Amino acid sequence: xxxxxxxxxxxxxxxxxxxxxxxxxxxxxxxxxxIVTKTKKLGEDDPRRIRHSLKAGLAIxxxxxxxxxRPLYDAxxxxxxxAILTVVLVIDFSVGATLCRSLxxxxxxxxxxxxxxxxEHFATLxxxxxxxxxxxxxxxxxxxxxxxxxxxxxxxxxxxxxxMIFILTFSLISVSGYRVEKIFELGHKRLSTIIIGxxxxxxxxxxxxxxxxxxxxxxxxxxxxxxLASFLEGFGDEYFKFSEDxxxxxxxxxxxxxLQDYKNVLNSKENEESLxxxxxxxxxxxxxxxxxxxxxxxxxxxxxxQCAYQIETLNGYIxxxxxxxxxxxxxxxxxxxxxxxxSSKALKELASAIKNMTHPSSCDLHLQNSKAAAEELKIALExxxxxxxxxxxxxxxxxxxxxxxxxxxxVENISASIHELSxxxxxxxxxxxxxxxKSQLFHSGTVKPISDGDGGGGxGDGGGGxxxxxxxxxxxxxxxxxxxxxxxxx
Amino acid sequence: xxxxxxxxxxxxxxxxxxxxxxxxxxxxxxxxxxIVTKTKKLGEDDPRRIRHSLKAGLAIxxxxxxxxxRPLYDAxxxxxxxAILTVVLVIDFSVGATLCRSLxxxxxxxxxxxxxxxxEHFATLxxxxxxxxxxxxxxxxxxxxxxxxxxxxxxxxxxxxxxMIFILTFSLISVSGYRVEKIFELGHKRLSTIIIGxxxxxxxxxxxxxxxxxxxxxxxxxxxxxxLASFLEGFGDEYFKFSEDxxxxxxxxxxxxxLQDYKNVLNSKENEESLxxxxxxxxxxxxxxxxxxxxxxxxxxxxxxQCAYQIETLNGYIxxxxxxxxxxxxxxxxxxxxxxxxSSKALKELASAIKNMTHPSSCDLHLQNSKAAAEELKIALExxxxxxxxxxxxxxxxxxxxxxxxxxxxVENISASIHELSxxxxxxxxxxxxxxxKSQLFHSGTVKPISDGDGGGGxGDGGGGxxxxxxxxxxxxxxxxxxxxxxxxx
Numbered sequence: 001x002x003x004x005x006x007x008x009x010x011x012x013x014x015x016x017x018x019x020x021x022x023x024x025x026x027x028x029x030x031x032x033x034x035i036v037t038k039t040k041k042l043g044e045d046d047p048r049r050i051r052h053s054l055k056a057g058l059a060i061x062x063x064x065x066x067x068x069x070r071p072l073y074d075a076x077x078x079x080x081x082x083a084i085l086t087v088v089l090v091i092d093f094s095v096g097a098t099l100c101r102s103l104x105x106x107x108x109x110x111x112x113x114x115x116x117x118x119x120e121h122f123a124t125l126x127x128x129x130x131x132x133x134x135x136x137x138x139x140x141x142x143x144x145x146x147x148x149x150x151x152x153x154x155x156x157x158x159x160x161x162x163x164m165i166f167i168l169t170f171s172l173i174s175v176s177g178y179r180v181e182k183i184f185e186l187g188h189k190r191l192s193t194i195i196i197g198x199x200x201x202x203x204x205x206x207x208x209x210x211x212x213x214x215x216x217x218x219x220x221x222x223x224x225x226x227x228l229a230s231f232l233e234g235f236g237d238e239y240f241k242f243s244e245d246x247x248x249x250x251x252x253x254x255x256x257x258x259l260q261d262y263k264n265v266l267n268s269k270e271n272e273e274s275l276x277x278x279x280x281x282x283x284x285x286x287x288x289x290x291x292x293x294x295x296x297x298x299x300x301x302x303x304x305x306q307c308a309y310q311i312e313t314l315n316g317y318i319x320x321x322x323x324x325x326x327x328x329x330x331x332x333x334x335x336x337x338x339x340x341x342x343s344s345k346a347l348k349e350l351a352s353a354i355k356n357m358t359h360p361s362s363c364d365l366h367l368q369n370s371k372a373a374a375e376e377l378k379i380a381l382e383x384x385x386x387x388x389x390x391x392x393x394x395x396x397x398x399x400x401x402x403x404x405x406x407x408x409x410x411v412e413n414i415s416a417s418i419h420e421l422s423x424x425x426x427x428x429x430x431x432x433x434x435x436x437x438k439s440q441l442f443h444s445g446t447v448k449p450i451s452d453g454d455g456g457g458g459x460g461d462g463g464g465g466x467x468x469x470x471x472x473x474x475x476x477x478x479x480x481x482x483x484x485x486x487x488x489x490x
Numbered sequence: 491x492x493x494x495x496x497x498x499x500x501x502x503x504x505x506x507x508x509x510x511x512x513x514x515x516x517x518x519x520x521x522x523x524x525i526v527t528k529t530k531k532l533g534e535d536d537p538r539r540i541r542h543s544l545k546a547g548l549a550i551x552x553x554x555x556x557x558x559x560r561p562l563y564d565a566x567x568x569x570x571x572x573a574i575l576t577v578v579l580v581i582d583f584s585v586g587a588t589l590c591r592s593l594x595x596x597x598x599x600x601x602x603x604x605x606x607x608x609x610e611h612f613a614t615l616x617x618x619x620x621x622x623x624x625x626x627x628x629x630x631x632x633x634x635x636x637x638x639x640x641x642x643x644x645x646x647x648x649x650x651x652x653x654m655i656f657i658l659t660f661s662l663i664s665v666s667g668y669r670v671e672k673i674f675e676l677g678h679k680r681l682s683t684i685i686i687g688x689x690x691x692x693x694x695x696x697x698x699x700x701x702x703x704x705x706x707x708x709x710x711x712x713x714x715x716x717x718l719a720s721f722l723e724g725f726g727d728e729y730f731k732f733s734e735d736x737x738x739x740x741x742x743x744x745x746x747x748x749l750q751d752y753k754n755v756l757n758s759k760e761n762e763e764s765l766x767x768x769x770x771x772x773x774x775x776x777x778x779x780x781x782x783x784x785x786x787x788x789x790x791x792x793x794x795x796q797c798a799y800q801i802e803t804l805n806g807y808i809x810x811x812x813x814x815x816x817x818x819x820x821x822x823x824x825x826x827x828x829x830x831x832x833s834s835k836a837l838k839e840l841a842s843a844i845k846n847m848t849h850p851s852s853c854d855l856h857l858q859n860s861k862a863a864a865e866e867l868k869i870a871l872e873x874x875x876x877x878x879x880x881x882x883x884x885x886x887x888x889x890x891x892x893x894x895x896x897x898x899x900x901v902e903n904i905s906a907s908i909h910e911l912s913x914x915x916x917x918x919x920x921x922x923x924x925x926x927x928k929s930q931l932f933h934s935g936t937v938k939p940i941s942d943g944d945g946g947g948g949x950g951d952g953g954g955g956x957x958x959x960x961x962x963x964x965x966x967x968x969x970x971x972x973x974x975x976x977x978x979x980x
Contacts, residue, residue, distance in 0.1 A: 042641050049641045057634030060657070061626050064665045068622040073669060081662055088658040132558040136551050144547030151532050151539050167550070168578040172571055175554045179563060266799070270760040309756070312796070313803040316896055382882045392872045399892040402885045406806055 051209045052093050059087045059204050063197050079189035086197030091205065095285075096213035096278025098205040102198040103281070104162030109194050112166040113187050115142075116173035120183065123174075132178060139174055143167050157277055206283075213278035214288050220275065221297045222354040224268055224304050225414065227261040229347035231311050232407070234259050236337030239318055239400060240329060259315070265308040272301040287357055293424040300417045307410035310403055317400050328394045332401055335377035339404050342370035343411050350418050358430040359422045363415055367408070374405045541699045542583050549577045549694050553687050569679035576687030581695065585775075586703035586768025588695040592688040593771070594652030599684050602656040603677050605632075606663035610673065613664075622668065629664055633657050647767055696773075703768035704778050710765065711787045712844040714758055714794050715904065717751040719837035721801050722897070724749050726827030729808055729890060730819060749805070755798040762791040777847055783914040790907045797900035800893055807890050818884045822891055825867035829894050832860035833901050840908050848920040849912045853905055857898070864895045 043050050066072050066080025073080065090101040119142075123135040146167045149155050155163055173190075177183040238259060279294045346366035353360030381401065421427075533540045556562050556570025563570065580591040609632075613625040636657045639645050645653055663680075667673040728749060766784045774780045836856035843850030871891065911917075 038642065039638070042638075049638065053634040053638040056637040056657075057630040060633045060661050061630040064626060064629060064661065067665045067668050068626065078666070081666060084661050084665065085658060088654060088661065136554060136558065139554055140547040140551040143550045144543040147546040148529070148532075148539065148543040152528065164578060167546075168575060171550050171554065171574050171578065175557045175574060176568070176571060178557050266795075267757075267759045269757045305756075306802070309799045309802040310806070312799040313893065313896075316800070378882055381885065392868055395871065395888055395892045398885055399889045402889040403803065406803075 048093075048209070048211050052211065055204050055208050056087075056091050058208070059091055059200050060084060062200055062204075063087050066193065076189055076193055079186075079193045081193075082190050083193040083197035083200075086194050087201055090198055091201045094211045094213035094216065094275075094278050095205050096275075096280070096282045098201050099281040100158070100278060101161050102202050104159060105165050106195060106198050108162040108165035109169045109191060112169035113173055113191060116170045116177065117183060117187065119170075119174045120177035123178075135174060135178060139171055142170060146170070157273075158280070210285070212282055212285055212288070213275045214282050214292060214294065215286065217272060217275035217279050217294065217297050218288070218354065220268070220272060221300050221304070222351045224265045224301070224308075225347050225351040225354070227265055228304060228307050228311060229344045229351060231259050231262045231315075232340045232344035232347065235314065235318075236333075236340040240333040240337060259318075262308050262311050262315075265304055266312065268301060269305065272298055289425075293421060296417065296421040296424055300414060300421065303410065303414045303417055307407060307414060310407050310410060314400060314403050314407075317396050317403075329397050332377060332380050332397060335373050335380055336401055336404055339370050339373035339377060339408070342366045342373055343404075343407055346370060346411050346415065350415055353418060353422065353427065357425070357427045359427045360415065360418050361430065367412060367415060370408050370411070374408055377401055377405065538583075538699070538701050542701065545694050545698055546577075546581050548698070549581055549690050550574060552690055552694075553577050556683065566679055566683055569676075569683045571683075572680050573683040573687035573690075576684045577691055580688055581691045584701045584703035584706065584765075584768050585695050586765075586770070586772045588691050589771040590648070590768060591651050592692050594649060595655050596685060596688050598652040598655035599659045599681060602659035603663055603681060606660045606667065607673060607677065609660075609664045610667035613668075625664060625668060629661055632660060636660070648770070700775070702772060702775055702778070703765045704772050704782060704784065705776065707762060707765035707769050707784065707787050708778070708844065710758070710762060711790050711794070712841045714755045714791070714798075715837050715841040715844070717755055718794060718797050718801060719834045719841060721749050721752045721805075722830045722834035722837065725804065725808075726823075726830040730823040730827060749808075752798050752801050752805075755794055756802065758791060759795065762788060779915075783911060786907065786911040786914055790904060790911065793900065793904045793907055797897060797904060800897050800900060804890060804893050804897075807886050807893075819887050822867060822870050822887060825863050825870055826891055826894060829860050829863035829867060829898070832856045832863055833894075833897055836860060836901050836905065840905055843908060843912065843917065847915070847917045849917050850905065850908050851920065857902060857905060860898050860901070864898055867891055867895065 063080075063083040063086075066076055066083050086105060090098060090105055092098045092101060119138050120135070123131045123138065126134045146163055150160055150163045173183070173187060176186070276294045276298050279292070282288075284290045284292075343366070346363045349363035349366060350360050352358075353363065381398070553570075553573040553576075556566055556573050576595060580588060580595055582588045582591060609628050610625070613621045613628065616624045636653055640650055640653045663673070663677060666676070766788050769782070769784045772778075774782075833856070836853045839853035839856060840850050842848075843853065871888070
């Protein structure tokens with residue numbers, strides 16, 4: 001995937017001889033069809049792209065009125081072009097990005113304009129011959145210094161566009177001030193049209209089908225955690241797949257495809273950071289207040305990637321050659337699958353807690369279950385020293401078990417950081433309203449009762465998203481069994 | 491580090507009461523000192539930043555001559571501002587980025603200008619009242635469609651700036667054509683100044699202290715491999731550190747800092763892809779021809795990251811609690827350290843082969859040595875089944891051994907892709923000129939002779955960057971022993 005994106009240009013042979021001329025109409029047709037298909041897919045994948053394009057068209061058409069309407073043209077003249085220029089440069093996919101550029105543009109123009117007028121006046125003190133020299137030197141110095149500020153991380157992250165507009169406006173106004181008489185009037189008209197252009201973009205961006213960077217970041221972080229969960233959900237079954245004759249079956253690449261989603265998490269850093277930067281500019285909207293802790297999402301992102309790195313190593317052990325002997329794998333299969341599936345459930349709970357903005361209280365149980373499974377796994381390993389078989393043959397399985405145990409720590413870290421987020425963003429607390437379906441659950445044979453410290457049994461079943469909780473009777477404090485819960489928001 | 495960059499803004503308390511007013515001069519002084527320190531560090535870290543800033547200042551000052559020189563101002567008038575605007579928008583740190591923007595700007599302006607004049611003429615057919623309506627509709631449609639093309643991956647990667655300039659120029663010219671009579675003259679002047687501005691940037695960028703994105707990519711990929719090598723070089727000693735009383739010593743965080751460089755490799759994707767895109771635009775320069783295989787660097791980058799993910803997992807096993815028993819660790823210490831150190835040497839050879847653009851032939855020996863060490867390690871594991879101790883206690887050490895063995899595969903993949911790069915980019919072949927220092931080496935006691943299939947002995951010594959090669963006598967084809975080699979380029 002990664003390489004593909006970079007190499008797709010070179011898949012066509014460069015020289016095809018002269019025969020291609022004859023095939024041109026057919027090729028054009030095929031190319032046209034390909035473009036239509038790709039366009040359709042781009043639109044279907046994210047319909048907000050179509051809406052953004054229409055919004056950009058609308059904004060440009062609106063500021064064109066500076067030319068179309070006589071009174072506006074009489075008032076602003078050719079300065080109307082600055083409104084068009086501003087709209088094209090400023091409008092962006094998300095509200096945050098548009099606001100970042102609009103506000104940067106507005107303030108940078110204002111500051112640079114004032115400085116440029118001052119510089120121009122200062123330069124006039126040096127007489128007709130000295131003016132262009134002093135002006136040239138000042139423009140060189142200020143442009144070079146401003147260019148250097150763009151290397152500061154904080155400027156690059158948040159004010160890069162502002163720095164560029166500062167250099168642009170400063171150079172334009174101070175230099176053209178050398179020839180233009182009414183520099184104040186020019187500056188005033190230009191600033192007005194720039195403000196009108198930027199305001200048009202901001203209004204359209206916020207009020208016409210807004211795309212919030214903050215919401216995108218929120219969903220991205222939750223989706224990434226869900227992708228890790230999906231891997232862990234399927235891993236147990238995939239690694240301990242046995243064919244009918246008892247040997248572990250070869251894992252086909254196709255079957256594996258559902259387990260590959262986590263790979264997107266590995267390289268999510270840049271995307272998350274850019275969304276967090278844009279989210280910083282956004283006003284409160286929907287479920288997100290003014291001081292929403294966007295930085296905490298970056299922290300969760302870092303921890304998710306750390307978990308993804310371990311999963312990537314784990315993924316290398318699927319389909320090992322030669323496989324470890326089946327008897328040993330069978331012994332550790334149940335605790336490993338349970339550990340993996342319970343970690344997956346915990347992650348799913350965490351992802352759903354972020355999505356619904358609820359306190360992730362119910363994930364703790366799954367974490368406890370996965371810790372119990374880890375204990376079980378350790379007991380299984382302890383109980384079966386490879387006396388008959390040698391250590392060498394069981395190494396891959398032992399490594400898988402060891403990495404799985406380490407993954408619990410990663411999940412705990414993710415859980416802790418989401419608890420922090422929940423406190424900072426004041427997620428709603430959810431109360432488990434337990435519907436007793438004891439008999440049904442107990443008879444299904446897939447879920448067994450668990451008592452304190454017992455992580456065993458057949459709880460490895462990964463199906464269903466319902467919450468399994470232990471009901472503590474108020475009379476004696478003993479666990480009564482497993483129930484299916486429903487969330488009630490308070 | 492990662493979170494730090496995002497959270498550094500919030501370290502200052504928001505409300506300090508009114509006392510801060512009194513402390514203002516001192517605070518200003520401290521802030522000023524901080525800025526000076528940071529500026530100095532930015533410049534010292536990469537002096538090219540200072541040169542780039544001066545180059546940008548120079549380019550802007552040069553195109554300001556459109557205003558300062560009377561003949562130029564008479565010829566181009568206010569259109570001179572387009573040269574300044576072009577320079578500010580187009581000049582970038584690397585030659586590739588500047589060329590990308592310059593050429594995009596030039597061609598997009600040309601195409602959009604022609605289309606805009608055509609559109610404007612077409613709209614005049616609809617009479618005075620119909621013209622603004624038809625024009626408005628066409629501008630809306632073309633602006634929206636062009637905005638949508640920016641979502642295509644290939645456009646986003648290479649022509650995003652061109653698409654933006656297309657929208658800008660098309661809207662500006664077609665709309666202003668409604669009011670401006672001499673639209674051809676306007677377009678001609680504007681295009682000329684844009685071309686002059688873009689050409690100024692290209693010339694300065696290429697001929698004044700050029701910064702080549704291709705060279706940066708080349709060095710980045712080599713540096714990343716070297717960082718992986720540094721980790722593996724130090725890992726053996728770090729993991730098997732023993733205190734004087736025989737127990738494994740606690741690894742202090744400070745000692746660990748030299749092993750953390752590889753973390754930069756984990757998130758290098760975005761940087762590598764952007765450099766590769768810019769490198770695509772660059773003409774041949776220095777050691778890089780016109781069709782230098784930049785995409786191959788991305789492939790090496792992907793494989794380096796895969797190795798870095800395994801190293802990240804391995805890093806989690808440094809300083810384990812509780813440590814595995816020392817007797818078992820001592821048994822696997824030598825082969826593990828040797829495996830790690832030989833893999834490190836292979837990676838260092840590969841990095842140096844990229845840097846010097848020489849065929850990486852000598853890395854194969856280190857790869858063979860690390861494979862031999864892996865075999866040794868397997869034998870050590872096989873020979874010492876944990877009968878007295880139980881399996882549980884040796885799990886971390888077994889996992890480390892297993893991951894180390896897997897890392898050889900990663901190093902092999904990296905080696906194969908660098909061999910491909912070497913073939914594609916025609917790296918020079920290097921012949922080993924062996925200086926016989928047999929007796930000296932044999933007496934030093936650090937290197938023992940090896941024969942085919944024997945990876946044992948004391949070859950685990952990680953010091954020194956000299957190449958150890960087996961000399962095959964032309965008479966009988968038998969390995970004569972280990973020699974130190976020197977590279978002679980042919």
